[in-house]
Amino acid sequence: MKHVLESVESQFEMFQILDENGKIVNKDAVPDLSDDDLKELMRRMVYTRVLDQRSIALNRQGRLGFYAPTAGQEASQLASHYALEKEDFLLPAYRDVPQLIWHGLPLYQAFLFSRGHFHGNQFPEGVNGFSPQIIIGAQYTQTAGVALGMKKRGKKSVAVTYTGDGGTSQGDFYEGINFAGAYGAPAIFFVQNNQFAISVPVEQQTAAKTLVQKSIAAGIEGIQVDGMDPFAVYVATKDARERAINGEGPTLIETVTYRYGPHTMAGDDPTRYRTDDLDNEWEKKDPLVRFRKYLEGKDLWSEEEENKVIDEAKDEIKKAIKKADEYPKQKVTDLIENMHEELPRNLKEQMEEYKEKESN
Template identity: 40%
Template sequence: MREKYPLLKIVDKTGKIVAKEYETEITAEKAKQFYYHILRLRTYDKKGRALQRQGRIGTYVPYEGQEGAQVGSALALKDDDWMFPTYRDHGATLTFGADMVRNLLYWNGRTEGNVPSKEKNIFPASVPIATQLPHATGAAMAEQYKGTENAAIVYFGDGATSEGDFHEGINIASVFQAPVVFFNQNNGFAISLPIEKQMNSETIAQKAESYGIPGIRVDGTDVFAVHLAVKEALERGRRGDGPTLIEAVTWRFGAHTTADDPSKYRDQEKSDQMREDFDPLIRLEKLMKMNGIWEEAWVTSIQDEIETEIEEAVVKMEAYEKPKVSDMFDHVFAEPTWTIAEQKQMLRGSR
């Protein structure tokens, strides 16, 4: 089955171009664009973890190691396309154009952080597993009915493939030939459950056969391969040829969340050793140095620019007025139910 769904790779772990037929896809302009965004996400992710440890935001979900998959896919979208992220895809949303301050507010538990993006068609992050897949299908079908060429991409992990929403979302998209890309980031674990205990099939890509749609398996740490695969899948949807399932094989270097201890269920020494081979930032750096694209002065300048942007966003996030306790009751339903009203009254009485 793995031969039927080979792993698409354009740049290997040494930075060498191994798929000569795609060599024209690798330009200095693209390499620099990808590097900037991956470095930006890596810096933001480190800041997010630091803020959580300092008690300045709540539980944070790191994505370190998956930046290549998120940057490569997000940059394949057009401005009016739709993005449906999970809680681990804030890197993709930031790359697509989401507001950084709003994202920090989300991790700070603020209602303002869960307001849909004004900048782009980005849905709020989905924490319930796989519920965003039918939503993406619906948005793609709506664009189809309106006669536009807009498409949708929906992100999900390997654990989501065990949910009914996975089947429902892909099946309906297949039936109606909706222009949606189902983008799976297979990082090997659904929290602590390894992929081999999640499913008996050899790949996630092969599940596409059940729905009569293309299934593609790509090296998720190769930003060029991801970008090409997603771009082609989106164009396929725009032409009216229906959805595509993409399995991006990647790895998360850290914990599932800052409330998790990965050493309880996986060998962290092995994970640390995998950085050299599976770090999308290191791989891209090697490619750029090998092809005369790397410029130390440029890297220093963008690092300074990125750090300034993030620090300014943190200052703005922390300048927001302290949230009201009543927010937890006021935004559950449009009209509060008697149970919510009673709980709110009980809180008032206890203060």
């Protein structure tokens, strides 16, 4: 049995194309992206880093509600999304708001979602996705269902979901990948292994050497990638999408990454379970730094261009939060109306009570 386990674990070597110094280490795997594509991907990562910084500040000011920092995971999130198409369907976790924004969700609505406002969940026509899932791993079973629906309708699109390493310890994780595998559903399941499920190190969650090896039990494709490498994430996602729309079933992708901030802004203190040495080690692998070095080596990026993106991001964020501030406040009667098509008697009484209060 030990021999069998070791043979399974040895099958999953981490896929990498761009190392932490911005050097290509796997020439045969470099994606065929135009110079404009490379610059756009960098722009999105820089923009999202600024968005993360501003969101943390807005949260501390009391102007945002729930927020989960994203710094460090830009390659995992945005390079994977860059490999998708508009018709693909996103089922994100609570840290994956950036993918929804780049998929078409207006920024002011993302802010309203953070505040718990119902309009933050009313996606515009053509934005294929669900609101970020708060229940750990629940989006995995939903993704299997969405993907099966796509298959039955003959659509050439995929359902894509994300969870963290802690999500793999949930029953929904196994149910989702098993169901999708059994029906050959066109789904891509991401596990963003940022090393800590809130405060629990990944090695204390599971005896498995990798998280991607859990794909074997479901009989689906699996690959572990350097989640700080935009190229590796993009290529793995692109390949998984092609297989899915060609009827070859789902893929589990483990992106080995790191979150630089706390788990969420709701009181988590990462200094209690992470060391300075570990933080410093992962800061050297920063996806923005390595991609910047690569692009600068090709004369495709400069400090001037990056500062321009930073200024644009700050300006757009300022306008979006202002629009969110000006949006009509959510009322108790809004909540009651949105939760029920036909009100039961007790809520009818409460509705009248709150209508009177709100009119005053």
